[in-house]
Every structure is written in structure tokens, then in C-alpha cells.
Amino acid sequence: MSRARISIDRDFTISEVPHRLFGSFVEHMGRCVYTGIYEPGHAQADEQGFRKDVLALTKELGATVIRYPGGNFVSGYNWEDGIGPVANRPRRLDGAWHTLETNAFGLHEFVDWSRKAGTEIMEAINLGTRGVNAAREIVEYANHPGGTYLSDLRAKNGHKDPFDIKLWCLGNEMDGPWQIGHKTAQEYGRLAQEAGKAMRLVDPTIELVACGSSSSAMPTFGEWEQTVLTHAYDEVDYVSLHAYYQEHDGDANSFLASAVDMDYFIESVVATADAVRAKGKHKKKINLSFDEWNVWYQSGLDTEDQPHRVNNSGWREHPRVIEDKYNVTDAVVVGTLLNSLLRHGDRVKIANQAQLVNVIAPILAEPNGPAWRQSIFYPFSLMAELAKGKILRTEVDSDKVDTAKFGDADLVDVSVTWDEDNGRMALFFANRGLEEAADVEVALRGFDAKSIIRAEVLEAPEGSDRFTKNTLAQQDQIGMTPLSGVKATGDELRLTLPALSWSVVVLEVGKN
Template identity: 55%
Template sequence: MRKARVLIDRDFAIGHTDPRLFGAFIEHLGRCVYGGIYEPGHPTADEKGFRKDVLALVKELGPTLIRYPGGNFVSGYNWEDGVGPLAARPARLDLAWFSTEPNSFGTNEFMDWCRAADVAPMMAVNLGTRGGDAARSLVEYCNHPGGTAWSELRRKHGWDKPHDIKLWCLGNEMDGPWQMEHKSAAAYGAIASEAAKMMRWVDPTIELAACGSSGRNMPTFGQWEDTVLEHTFDHVDYVSLHTYLNNYRQDTASFLASPDLMDSFIEEVVALADAVAAKRRSNKRLMLSFDEWNVWYRTRRSRADRVKEGWPVAPPILEEIYTMEDALAFGGACISLLNHADRVKVACLAQLVNVIAPIMTETGGGAWRQTIFFPFAHMSRFGRGKVLRTQVESDSYDSSYYDPRGVQELTFPVSNVPYLKVAAVAGEGGGLSIFLLNRDLKRDMQVNVEARGFGRFAVSQAIELRHDDLHATNTKDTPERVKPAPLQEGTIEGGLLRAHLGPASWNVIHLSVH
């Protein structure tokens, strides 16, 4: 059995979690919208066509923010196609996913769905095939009270009150050649700064995120951020970054180490943003929007493969089936986000339903939770509050991680990977939540946690997610094969929390403090 020690002090904090750290993502991609959140005629559908079984699972999952409508899709999207009478909306070819977009679901339907799900919206604008003029018109349509052409059109469409969308993305992954009308850093920086300026003139209260690198392995990483932020620094509040973890090489130990590279990516982007501030002698600090993150590698497809399928409506693509192993790597990513709460203020799990998602549905049928559903739900439920610094003493291992996403393939060394990855959050109600990932695939772990400055505490809830088969999945036929169970061995002895963690396990311990 391995042994580990964790020291936490109530006064040593990283920062508070922003409510928008627990976000997710809906894109017009595959069955995410059609057959996912929206399916008129489904037995559970409400009068607006929203699946109530999906809404129930979304509320259980606990996202606070939803990014929309893309993703790659947004770089060719005309937002005007998705508003107004349904019968008058045009069908379009979507070049991002080689599908036909019927535009039955658009901006206003999305806002109604956000209200039904009790989440905030994060709206992306098209800076691929379009630019600042379309972006500022969309802000006017959504946020202006009335009396102008676009705001009155919204009212004519049946939404009298403004949507008041506060958070906006200036395009998506514009560094990627897979993006429609992808741009150089200088060209994107110029169009983003002008769009931001006009959008803010329409509504000075909005917050804006500029596109950072779409992956740490992009050949332009670093130079992209430096150039883009030289253009946009004065106009934006956030810079984005995206990461998808993979296990292409079927090396579980390396896969579970990959969230530590997510830590490095965050810290590097922080350094790049602060370097731009330093050159300007500015005390402004840009925050980070990690608005795409997940495990994804099995269902990646080339454009040649997509073309062969013709132009279907809502095809079942990118429907990754997640394993117990995936849930462990995913849980490590949750811990990485929590441990950078001082600068990562927005994060969006990509995506929400069917497409690389925690929730799966059968069109016309049921809905169920994938394995990754549970770490996210735990993070959202127990991760709100003040994130504390943790001093961890644990055995470690060395590994390497292969990442082919983007336009080059790289292998990153990952050194001194602790078998125990930890985050601790002091809740606003006074409790303490500890997230513990045991990355040892074969050995149990005895963990002693010393929490200073809290007084007396007791274990109020202890949860374990593990399965003897790391390839176990949840399907429509076995929807509860992988699910959380009580962590049996968590005790308080002499002011110390002693927890016994199973091998390859995700664990959450919530302490009530007296």
C-alpha cells in the first residue's frame, strides 16, 4: 500500500472559484442540439421541444454556463438564419461538420433553453466568414431594449425583453487551418479588436474573450498569444485555451498524467498574458477562459471521412463512449481547473449532450449518464468556494504524453507525476471538500490529511468512483455499470483525516467544520 500526506491551511488560498468555472458547451454538431437538448415530439418534450429528461440530467450535472453555438460551426454561421418564423428559416450546408443545418433551433430558442436549465449563456460570434458588423448587430439584437431595427426585430420575433447576454467569445480557434477562414495572429487580432470595440459600443457591460491557442502543441503557440493580445489587450477580459486529453497509445499511466500538462498549459498562457501587460506597464490582468476541455480521441474524423456521408441532418458523430479510465483522467482535469481558480475564471466542458458528452440520449428514447458525468457533478457541487493550496507528499513516476491534435504531433515528457493529485475547497457554508485522484493502477493508498485552522471537523460525505475494469462503460442497456459509491474508509483520528483510497480511483471527501 502506498502512503501519502496532504497539508492544508485555511489561510493559504489560491483564489475563489468563479461560478462560471463550471460551464459546458453546446454546438450545432451531430446530435448535440437535434435529438439531444431539442427534440419536438419526444415523449418528454415540453411545448418548446426541449427534452425534459435531458433537462433533469443537466440540472443534476450542475453546469452554470453554456457556450453556444460553436465551436467550429460558428465560423460559418449566419446568426440571422436562426431567428424568426421557423417556416422561413433557410437550411444551410455546414462546412465544419459536413452536415445540413436546418436552423430550427437558434439564438432565441437557446436563450429559452438556458432559462429552463437555469444556466447563463456564453455567446460566440463568427469572426471567420463574417466580422465586426455582424457581431455588433447580434449584440444589438440580443441586448438592446428596443427602438432600433435589430432590437425591434427581436421583439417582433416574440422576445420582448432583451436577453442581456454578458459573456461573448470573439470567434473560435482562429489559429487552426481546419477553421473556416482561419487567420494569422495579426489578421485575427485586428478583426477581433475592431469587433470588440463595436460590440462594447452597443453594450458597455459585456465581457469578451479573445481566441488563444487551440492547443499547446500548435506550432504558433506563444507567438499567437503575444501578437493577438498586442492587438486586443485593451478590449478584452479573457484569453481562451482548449485541451482534449487522449490515450491514443493505450498507456493508462501516461493518460492519467496528462492533466498535469493542462496545469503547465494554464501557467504558460498566464505568463504570456502577463508579459503583454508588463510590456505595456499595465496593472490589468487578463483572466483565462478554458472554454473547451474534455477527453476525446476515439471518434476524431478527417474531412475526407465526413464528405463520404453526404450532408445529413444531425448525424450521430463524435459520440465518444467513455470508460472508467476516461473518468479518472477527466477527474484530474477537474482538479487542475480548481487549482488555478485565481486565473481560470471561465471553463466549458465540451460538450454537453451526445457529442463527446457526459449525457447520452437515444433519439425518441431514453437518456443516461456517462462515466465522466460524475467527476463534473462532484466538482460543481463541492467545488464552489475558496480553493486552498495543498502540500502533497506522494510517491511519483515519470511518463510521456503523445498529443497529435492540431497540425503537428508532439510527445511531451511528464516528470515527477505524483500518484496522488489533490484539490481542496473551503465552501462558503464553512465546510471543506477534498478531491483526491489515486493514479496508481494497482495499489491502494493510505492518505493522511492535516487541515489547519479549521477547528474540529467530521466526515459528512465520502464518495468513491472506481471499477475493477478500467474499460467499463455506461450504455443504454447498462446505464449504471459505473457509478459513485460511499467511500467506506474515511475517519478522523487525532485531528487528522485518514482516508483509504482504492487503486485507480476518484474520491471526494466533504468535511463539516465545527
């Protein structure tokens, strides 16, 4: 039996849980929009063509903010194509994903959908093929009350009141050679500075996210952030990070330790941003927006069941692209990535799992068919629901997992929150061990555990293995089940985590 001892103390907190940490992402890619959130004619479609079954699952998921409309898509997108009468909107070639974009769904539709979903909007602008003028014009169209050409055009198109979008991304992955309009750090830093300045002249209340590195493995990582922030520090509020993980060649141990890389990525960007702050003698701190993250099988998969590669043989509308089917192992990894984000909540104030539906997503939806939860839905939805109040620091003394990529990693990964207002503590555990259960002791210093409100676990069902998935035919193979044997008395919690599992425990610890 493996073991771990964890210590927490009510006096050692990291920050309040950021509301925007549990965000998602909708891009005009594959079937995320069309036959995902939007499918007129579907039996579950409302009067605007929005799938009510997907809306219900979005609310259950607990997504607080949605990034839109990309992603790589946005770097070749004209926002004006998605406004006005649908019959008059142009059909365009989308070079990012080699598809035909009908523009039947655009800015107005997304605003209406977001309001029904109860989510904040995080709007991305095109700094690939466009620039300062288009950036300031979309802010005027979206946010100015009225009395100008663009704000009156919004009213003419059906929305008299401003959209009041506060959160804006200054482009997408501009460090990537694959990006339409890819730029050097110097080129992008200056453009972001001038675009941000022009946007704030229209609406000084907005918040701006500058593009950071699209992965910690980029050859320009570190230097990119330093250069961009040297130019744009005063104009922006956040710098972005993107990261995707997958299991390579059966190396499950390294895959399960992916959060070690996420920790390194976050801490490196914080250090770089703070170095620019010191050198430039800036007063404010730049926080982080981890606005793309997930498990994504970018290699080793090319099947009809799990299509990956973009097919360049012809221009099609919303083809099936990277519709990964997630298993038990993937769900445990997603749980650890969420733990990493939560543990860094003092600086990571925004995070968006990519994407919401169909495309590397927690929700799958068939055209003219049902929608259901993937395995990765559960860690996200439960943490979005239960992670409230303050994030507590954790000291972990755990047996280790030997990994080829990251060296020794803690067998047990954990994050903890404490809600003073309702007297509840939520603990989120992952056991990375493939074979052995883990005995865990948690020292609750300064707390008095009165009762166990909730104890649930996600693991491979009896008689199955770690590759088990929820499918169209079997939509509920993976989910949360009761976790037995949890004991909490006074200042101690004891439990046993099954091998390869993700668990949540909620304790009543009394109000202040």
C-alpha cells in the same frame, strides 16, 4: 501500498471558487442540439420541443454557463438564419462538420432553453466568414432594450425584453488551419480588437473572450497569444484555451497524467498574458477562459459503437459524430482535469467541458429513447455541487507514476475547497495508480475536523475492469459508491484510495 501526504492551511488560499468554472458547451454538431437538447415529438419533449429528461440531467450536472453555438460551426454561421418563424429559416450546408443545418433551433430557442436549464449564456460570434458589422449587430439584437430596427425585430420575433447576454466569444480557434476563415495572429488580433470595440459601443457592460491557442501543441502557441493580446488587450477580458486528451497505444500512465499538461498550458498562458500586460503598461489583468476541454478519442476509433470521423460521403442532418463512450479511466482523468482548473481558479475564471450531450459528452440521449449519465458525469456534477467558497493551496508529497510523456507525476492528485459560511471542506482525490491502493494523510492546519459528512468513490465495479462504461443497455454500471475507512479527527484526515479511482470527501470543520 502507495502513499501520499497532503498539507493544507486555512491561511493559504488561491481565490474564491469561480462560479463559471463549471460550464458546458452546446454546438450545432452531430446530435448535441437535434435529438440532444431539442427533439420535438419525443415523449419527454415539452411544448417547445426541449427534452425534459436532458434538462433534468443538465440541472443535476450543475452546469453554470453554456457556450453556444460553436465551436468550428460558428465560423461559417449566419446568426440571422436562426431567428424569425422557423418555417422561413433557410437550410444551409455546414462545412465544418459536413452536415445539413435546418436552423430549426437558433438564438431564441437557446435563450429559452438556457432559462429553463438555469444556465448563463456564453455566445460565440463568427469571425471566420464575417466581421465587425455582424458582431455589433448581434449584440444590438440580443441586448438593446428597444427602439431600433434590430431590437424591435427581436421583439417582433417573440422576445420584447433583452436577452442581456454578458459573455461573448470573439470567434473560435482562429489559429487552426482547419477553421473556416483561419487567420494569422496579426489578422485575428486586429479583427478581435475592432470587433470588440464595436460590440462594446453597443453594450459597454459585456465581457469578451479572445481566441487563444486551440492546444499547447500548436506550432504558434505562445507567439499567438502574445500577438493577439498586443492588439486586443484593452478590448478583451479573457483569452481562451482548448485541450483534449486521450489514451494512446495503451499508455495509460501518460493519459492519467494529462492534468500535468493542463497545468503547463494554463501557467504558460498566464505568463504570456502578464508579459504583454507589463510591456504595454496595462493596469488590468487578462484572465483565462478554458472554454473547451475534455477526453476525446480523436484517433484509433472508427466503430459504429463509438463513431468518430465525420463522414464526407453525403450531406445529412445531425448524424452521429464523435459519440465517445466513457469508461472508468476517462472519469478519473476528467476528475484530475477539474482539479487542475480548480487549483488555477485565481486566473481560470471560465471553463466549459465540451460538449453537453451526445457529442463527447457527460450525457447520452437516444432519439425517441432514454437519456443517461456517462462515467465522466460524476466528477463534474459532484465538484459543481460541492466546490464552494475558497480554494485552498495544497502541498503534495506523493509517490510517483512514471510516464512516457510527462516524466514523474504525483500518484495522488487533489484539490480542496473550504466554505466558511457553512463550515464545510470538500476534498477531491484521484489515485492514478492502476494496481495499488494509496494510503493518504491530510494535515488540516488551522482546521478542526468534527465529522465526515460525505465520502464517496468512483472505481471499477467488482468483477469488471477500467474499461467498464455505462451503456444504453446498462446505464448504471459506473457511479458513486460509499468510501469506507475514512477517519477525520482534529487536524488530520486519513483515508485509503482504491486503485484507479476518483473520490470526494466532505468534512464538517466548523464555521468562523
